[in-house]
Amino acid sequence: MTVRNFKLILEYDGTNFSGWQTQSEGLRTIQNHLEEKLERIFKKKVHCQASGRTDSGVHALGQVVHFKADTDIKPSLIQKALNSFLDRDLSVVTVQEVPLDFHAQKNVKDKTYRYTILNRAYPSALWRDRAYFYPHKLNLSAMRKKAKDLKGTHDFKPFQSASQRSRIKNTVRTVKNLSIVKEGDLVHISITADGFLYKMVRNITGALISTGNGRLQPKTAPSHGLCLMSVRY
Amino acid sequence: MTVRNFKLILEYDGTNFSGWQTQSEGLRTIQNHLEEKLERIFKKKVHCQASGRTDSGVHALGQVVHFKADTDIKPSLIQKALNSFLDRDLSVVTVQEVPLDFHAQKNVKDKTYRYTILNRAYPSALWRDRAYFYPHKLNLSAMRKKAKDLKGTHDFKPFQSASQRSRIKNTVRTVKNLSIVKEGDLVHISITADGFLYKMVRNITGALISTGNGRLQPKTAPSHGLCLMSVRY
Numbered sequence: 177m178t179v180r181n182f183k184l185i186l187e188y189d190g191t192n193f194s195g196w197q198t199q200s201e202g203l204r205t206i207q208n209h210l211e212e213k214l215e216r217i218f219k220k221k222v223h224c225q226a227s228g229r230t231d232s233g234v235h236a237l238g239q240v241v242h243f244k245a246d247t248d249i250k251p252s253l254i255q256k257a258l259n260s261f262l263d264r265d266l267s268v269v270t271v272q273e274v275p276l277d278f279h280a281q282k283n284v285k286d287k288t289y290r291y292t293i294l295n296r297a298y299p300s301a302l303w304r305d306r307a308y309f310y311p312h313k314l315n316l317s318a319m320r321k322k323a324k325d326l327k328g329t330h331d332f333k334p335f336q337s338a339s340q341r342s343r344i345k346n347t348v349r350t351v352k353n354l355s356i357v358k359e360g361d362l363v364h365i366s367i368t369a370d371g372f373l374y375k376m377v378r379n380i381t382g383a384l385i386s387t388g389n390g391r392l393q394p395k396t397a398p399s400h401g402l403c404l405m406s407v408r409y
Numbered sequence: 410m411t412v413r414n415f416k417l418i419l420e421y422d423g424t425n426f427s428g429w430q431t432q433s434e435g436l437r438t439i440q441n442h443l444e445e446k447l448e449r450i451f452k453k454k455v456h457c458q459a460s461g462r463t464d465s466g467v468h469a470l471g472q473v474v475h476f477k478a479d480t481d482i483k484p485s486l487i488q489k490a491l492n493s494f495l496d497r498d499l500s501v502v503t504v505q506e507v508p509l510d511f512h513a514q515k516n517v518k519d520k521t522y523r524y525t526i527l528n529r530a531y532p533s534a535l536w537r538d539r540a541y542f543y544p545h546k547l548n549l550s551a552m553r554k555k556a557k558d559l560k561g562t563h564d565f566k567p568f569q570s571a572s573q574r575s576r577i578k579n580t581v582r583t584v585k586n587l588s589i590v591k592e593g594d595l596v597h598i599s600i601t602a603d604g605f606l607y608k609m610v611r612n613i614t615g616a617l618i619s620t621g622n623g624r625l626q627p628k629t630a631p632s633h634g635l636c637l638m639s640v641r642y
Contacts, residue, residue: 187534235535259531267534298492301420301500302468302539 179246181276182254184224185269186210186239191305191400192265196229196239206230206266210241213261217254218245227280227287227407228372233399235306238269238288238406242280278409286352288368288405291381291397296361307362308381308401314363314388316356322387323354323365326380335383337375337396347373356384366405377402412479414509415487417457418502419443419472424538424633425498429462429472439463439499443474446494450487451478460513460520460640461605466632468539471502471639475513511642519585521601521638524614524630529594540595541614541634547596547621549589555620556587556598559613568616570608570629580606589617599638610635 186206194203207224214222227240249257251271258268294300294307295314303309333347353368365384367377381397419439427436440457447455460473482490484504491501527533527540528547536542566580586601598617600610614630 189534189537237535255531264532264537265534267532267537269531298488298502299497299500301422301498302470304422304497304500306535 177246177248179244179276181242181244181274181278182251183270183272183274183278183280184241184243186236186241187267187269188236188239189265189305190230190232190234190236193232195232195234196226198232206239209263209266210258213258214243214245216261217249217257218247225280227284227404230402230404231375231399233305234402234404235400236404239404240280240407240409242274242278244276280407283409284371285408286368286370287372287407288353288366289372289377290403290405291365291367291377292401292403293363293365293381293385293397294361295363300361303362305400306403308398310385312389314385315390316358316363316388318390319384319388320356322384323356327351327354332373332376335376335379336373337379339374344373349373349376354380410479410481412477412509414475414477414507414511415484416503416505416507416511416513417474417476419469419474420500420502421469421472422498422538423463423465423467423469426465428465428467429459431465439472442496442499443491446491447476447478449494450482450490451480458513460517460637463635463637464608464632466538467635467637468633469637472637473513473640473642475507475511477509513640516642517604518641519601519603520605520640521586521599522605522610523636523638524598524600524610525634525636526596526598526614526618526630527594528596533594536595538633539636541631543618545622547618548623549591549596549621551623552617552621553589555617556589560584560587565606565609568609568612569606570612572607577606582606582609587613 188206193206197207198205211222211224222243224241224243251273255268255271292307294303294309297311299309329350331347332349349369349371351369355366357364365381375396378397382395421439426439430440431438444455444457455476455478457474457476484506488501488504525540527536527542530544532542562583564580565582582602582604584602588599590597598614608629611630615628
């Protein structure tokens, strides 16, 4: 057998996960759950590297992960086995073999996140864990104007979570796209960037909501409205 | 105070409810949950009448209910109070006062249900409780041809649940619309009819899937793909 490198695309409902990874023992994380099933398939421990962590409550349609394994099992069979072993809130969209030097985090060209706001007077039973219920008025054209200012290469330090501020030196990022699309009562904010600071999308969303409502105080939008859509290499 | 009649539109995620109503004691039903909160608002028992029952697992974006109460509380305030008291998987879209003779079940002109199929090779974490995962090939044009045959006024007895067959005499219904729309990997089957026999949408869906896959055996499609979209009066 030969050591091979596999790239996985994952879809997950973050509601009942304590994020991709956590320092605390015994919590249900996406990484733990995935690695447990991979160990069952390969009969040995497997380490998974994601494109980046996602917080508790954050969803994904296109999280990317790589892992190495000494195996002859075909990618399509790994996918089938995983989808039959995994709990239903984590699913595997694709498995493909990639060159040994492919790294899910280091090789990222850009990522796209989508933040969804439910903007109407009453809450939604079906969107309760997928969209942030915001019942106040939002001026979308003011939000789009602000979004335009945020596009491009800037120091995004003001949009970084305070707890992490001291740990990252270079806080300059390039936002390649920032669109605001209305779909019925939903407002989708899509952000593509070459990298994201901790809680950057949720802080940008908070700032855009402040702009849209005319209030002064920006705040971090809650995690359950956020979804990692895709990662490009 | 005067007795007033109120019409509610409800949205619910049917996953954790034992349907609209059940004979068994102690189960969490939509009716029980709603009536409990209405009793809290009006300080007396309130009976809710729905446009029709929905089974365990079935969702709604537009279930209609009426109830009578001797009250001066404004409809908008009833809605706000309910939305703050109800669990997050049940929400109130509108509350309006209607004439005393309005009856949510007897006055129905037609109802629209939507059945959603996830038609791709691998399951979906985010759609797991909202769409029926069907990984086999579906020939949509064959399904649309069959759907066309089902439109109009027919005896829908073959599409009625066996357990209820003896209880309903008139099994003739008029299907006013039956459309099949593809949206990415999802296939939405929307059916509007003047009335529905028990499990009629799920049995029609099962038959359409059989047609689309070329198998002979029809079966009842599972409840979690079904959503009551709207009721017309």
